[in-house]
Amino acid sequence: MNLTLQIWRQENAKAEGKIVEYPIQDISPDMSFLEMLDVLNRQLITMGDTPVAFDHDCREGICGSCSLYINGEAHGPDRLVTTCQLHMRKFKDGDTIFIEPFRANAFPVIKDLIVDRSAFDRVQHAGGFISVNTSGNTQDGNSIPISKHDADEAMDAATCIGCGACVATCKNSSAMLFVGAKVSQYALLPQGQIEATDRVQNMVAQMDLEGFGNCTNTGACEVECPKGISLENIARMNRELIKASLKS
Amino acid sequence: MSGLLKSSIGKKIAMALSAFFLMFFLLQHFAINILSIINPDTFNEVSHFMGTNPLVQFVLQPVLIFGVVFHFVMGFVLEYKNYRSRSVSYAKNNGNANSSWMSRNMIYSGFAILAFVALHFIDFWFPELNTKYIVGDMSGLHNGEFRYYHELVEKFHNPIRVGAYVIAFIFLALHLLHGFNSAFQSVGANNKYTKSLKSFGTAYATLIPLGFIVIALFHYFNHTH
Numbered sequence: 001m002n003l004t005l006q007i008w009r010q011e012n013a014k015a016e017g018k019i020v021e022y023p024i025q026d027i028s029p030d031m032s033f034l035e036m037l038d039v040l041n042r043q044l045i046t047m048g049d050t051p052v053a054f055d056h057d058c059r060e061g062i063c064g065s066c067s068l069y070i071n072g073e074a075h076g077p078d079r080l081v082t083t084c085q086l087h088m089r090k091f092k093d094g095d096t097i098f099i100e101p102f103r104a105n106a107f108p109v110i111k112d113l114i115v116d117r118s119a120f121d122r123v124q125h126a127g128g129f130i131s132v133n134t135s136g137n138t139q140d141g142n143s144i145p146i147s148k149h150d151a152d153e154a155m156d157a158a159t160c161i162g163c164g165a166c167v168a169t170c171k172n173s174s175a176m177l178f179v180g181a182k183v184s185q186y187a188l189l190p191q192g193q194i195e196a197t198d199r200v201q202n203m204v205a206q207m208d209l210e211g212f213g214n215c216t217n218t219g220a221c222e223v224e225c226p227k228g229i230s231l232e233n234i235a236r237m238n239r240e241l242i243k244a245s246l247k248s
Numbered sequence: 249m250s251g252l253l254k255s256s257i258g259k260k261i262a263m264a265l266s267a268f269f270l271m272f273f274l275l276q277h278f279a280i281n282i283l284s285i286i287n288p289d290t291f292n293e294v295s296h297f298m299g300t301n302p303l304v305q306f307v308l309q310p311v312l313i314f315g316v317v318f319h320f321v322m323g324f325v326l327e328y329k330n331y332r333s334r335s336v337s338y339a340k341n342n343g344n345a346n347s348s349w350m351s352r353n354m355i356y357s358g359f360a361i362l363a364f365v366a367l368h369f370i371d372f373w374f375p376e377l378n379t380k381y382i383v384g385d386m387s388g389l390h391n392g393e394f395r396y397y398h399e400l401v402e403k404f405h406n407p408i409r410v411g412a413y414v415i416a417f418i419f420l421a422l423h424l425l426h427g428f429n430s431a432f433q434s435v436g437a438n439n440k441y442t443k444s445l446k447s448f449g450t451a452y453a454t455l456i457p458l459g460f461i462v463i464a465l466f467h468y469f470n471h472t473h
Contacts, residue, residue: 006340019339069338069341072338072342072343073342077345098340100339100340104333105332105334169346171343171347172330172333172334173333173334204255207256213332213334214260215256216326216354217434220343220346223345223347234438235436235437238257238260238436241257241258242436245251245252245258248251
């Protein structure tokens with residue numbers, strides 16, 4: 001496959017960025033998208049140019065490190081996959097592919113395609129945890145009965161890998177799908193009840209502080225989420241916040 | 249509670265609650281207007297009741313005005329904040345791949361509806377206020393008969409006005425196609441009934457504006473023929 005890549009290049013957080021065109025030849029349709037970028041970077045290094053900086057780690061679709069806004073969609077045109085699991089066979093020979101960083105003021109660009117997603121960490125620190133008795137008398141989690149329905153929904157919410165595709169794809173740069181998933185995974189389980197009131201209030205307050213936009217229920221986040229996190233989690237977070245506000 | 253009111257989610261819930269109120273009002277407005285086709289005498293009587301009942305005039309009407317103003321102002325404030333949350337736009341963005349046009353353009357359909365509300369006030373509400381509270385004629389009569397049906401029909405003689413109303417109701421349908429179910433999601437109602445509610449929402453968003461269009465066209469063609 002021969003392709004034309006239009007890639008966002010930005011020297012550092014303060015520099016002005018711009019789209020730069022790179023033609024690339026002989027790409028195998030069986031390559032992953034990141035392998036294609038590896039090929040490009042080898043070419044750039046050979047020519048003495050600076051390679052394109054992009055985030056990646058496990059390349060197995062579970063760490064949430066890779067990002068990229070590809071041809072106008074977070075993680076590209078495929079569904080329920082991260083960029084590392086996107087393959088070049090999803091594109092056609094001769095295609096022009098736009099590759100941009102995840103855009104949101106809460107995710108500032110560090111360099112080229114790498115953005116700072118530590119805002120998610122700070123939201124998580126604000127309440128995404130549970131208190132556990134570690135004195136040695138800890139009750140075995142498996143001995144606490146939890147309905148299959150709740151366990152399944154909590155597990156579904158917990159599959160969020162915090163990649164930020166929801167923020168990148170939302171026209172408002174809203175983080176509510178991420179925060180909704182993190183609130184839900186604890187709200188559904190007995191272990192999460194101790195901090196339930198504070199958790200949702202603190203996480204939502206931190207989310208607002210980080211400068212994410214407000215959700216207008218377009219549903220784009222749910223479609224683009226590589227883990228299929230449902231909008232039900234946002235509705236649950238809203239209910240949890242109403243409940244917590246009435247209690248406190 | 250103050251935390252909820254200040255939070256982004258609190259504002260979203262407030263938008264939804266005002267939307268519920270406005271959607272209920274729209275249904276009631278439609279129920280009265282359709283009477284102008286079914287039975288003009290009943291339409292006149294109900295219009296006179298709504299126009300002179302103190303509870304409707306001095307409690308429900310101010311609440312309605314507040315609801316309209318609140319929904320518009322809060323919608324604009326949230327849109328502006330959301331716009332500000334992404335300073336650098338994408339060079340290529342494929343919004344159609346993951347969301348409906350209606351959901352992404354609520355502010356534009358909202359502006360179209362607001363322009364219509366202004367026209368509607370000039371057409372009906374301001375003259376009504378003038379007759380009742382400035383001229384002081386609370387009788388609802390003109391030449392010994394109720395004036396409401398006559399005033400309604402007269403307004404729809406003008407094809408430009410009828411066209412403007414039809415376009416406005418199309419924008420209202422687009423706004424409701426996203427807004428109806430969005431309001432339920434905002435207040436946390438997403439459960440086993442959501443699928444049925446979506447069908448009901450689509451029916452409401454289509455049939456109510458269509459009904460208003462039918463009323464406007466009915467009176468226009470009834471007059472010209």
